[in-house]
Amino acid sequence: MGTDKRERKKAGHRARLSAERAAQARYERRRRLIITVATPITVLVIIGLFMVLSKGSGTATDSATSSSTTASTATTTPTSTPTSTTPKAASAAGKPCVALTELPPPNAPTVDVPIGPPPTSLxxxxxxxxxxxxxxxxxxxxxxxxxxxxxxxxxxxxxxxxxxxxxxxxxxxxxxxxxxxxxxxxxxxxxxxxxxxxxxxxxxxxxxxxxxxxxxxxxxxxxxxxx
Missing domain, CATH: 3.10.50.40 (Chitinase A; domain 3)
Incomplete structure (x- = not known):
């Protein structure tokens, strides 16, 4: 009677061990499957993220370069026509010196105009x-x-x-x-x-x-x- 009881205990223990090993084996298979599937997906995500960041950086650099070039051109390109012109009087060549046509300020010295042909030296x-x-x-x-x-x-x-x-x-x-x-x-x-x-x-x-x-x-x- 005692022997049968011990045998039943041993059989139950072996059954539990077998069930635990089977469960562990199923867990390991699922883990390997997840790793097998997840690894290429992770790699693809990393590659995609790198490409997006690289493209964004290149666009920003190109934009900055373009802006810099535009600014440089704007500040270094001369205008084709002057913004204003200063009118000039007619040439005085050959004209004689004439007397003052207006009075000097009261506190100014007298001006002695050499009326006639202008001097040719200082x-x-x-x-x-x-x-x-x-x-x-x-x-x-x-x-x-x-x-x-x-x-x-x-x-x-x-x-x-x-x-x-x-x-x-x-x-x-x-x-x-x-x-x-x-x-x-x-x-x-x-x-x-x-x-x-x-x-x-x-x-x-x-x-x-x-x-x-x-x-x-x-x-x-x-x-x-x-x-």
Whole structure:
């Protein structure tokens, strides 16, 4: 009787072990099947994602390159026509100097216009002699001035009405000023008659200074700053 009971226990134990092994075997088969199916799908997903990212990066780079090229072209391409034009007066070549056609400002020095054929060389006249060091070609000067067009007798520019002297380097102006103001002293007044080649030449300066115009300047030197 005891022997039969032990045999039944052993048989039950063997049955449980067999069932567990069968279950484990089924689990392993399912796991291998899942791995077999999932691995190529995962690889395809990774490849697809990489291609999408690569395409997006290339598009962004191309867009940036295109934008950069467009901006560069826009900023470096010159316009085919000027945006504005400056009218010019008729040439003053061959015209004589005439008397002033308007009064200078009350506080400006007298202008002595050489009526008749304009001088062909730079004419320098000291109206008043100053004191102190003389102006050199590279010095900076502060001046009041008045400019007259010889052929029309018109005042084209002056600083007296503005109430503010002009300051500039003597090597940054027309040759007639660079040459004509050298040697002046502070407090001095000098008149310059400047032929076209030492002024604005055949180009002139807008409508106020004609091409080939002889210019008359009266310059009052306020101060000198050595270079």
């Amino acid at each position: 004419q320098i006249t000291d109206v008043k002699t100053g004191t102190g060091p003389a102006v050199a070609a590279t010095d900076k000067v502060t001046v009041n001035y008045l400019g007259v067009s010889c052929s029309t007798g018109a005042i084209f520019d002056e600083s007296y009405t503005r109430g503010q002297p002009a300051t500039f380097g003597l090597n940054q102006v027309i040759p007639g000023w660079t040459e004509g103001l050298q040697g002046m002293q502070a407090g001095g007044i000098r008149q310059l008659v400047i032929p076209p080649e030492k002024g604005y030449g055949s180009s002139g300066q807008g409508i106020k200074i004609a091409p080939d115009e002889t210019l008359i300047f009266v310059v009052e030197l306020k101060s000198i700053t050595a270079a």
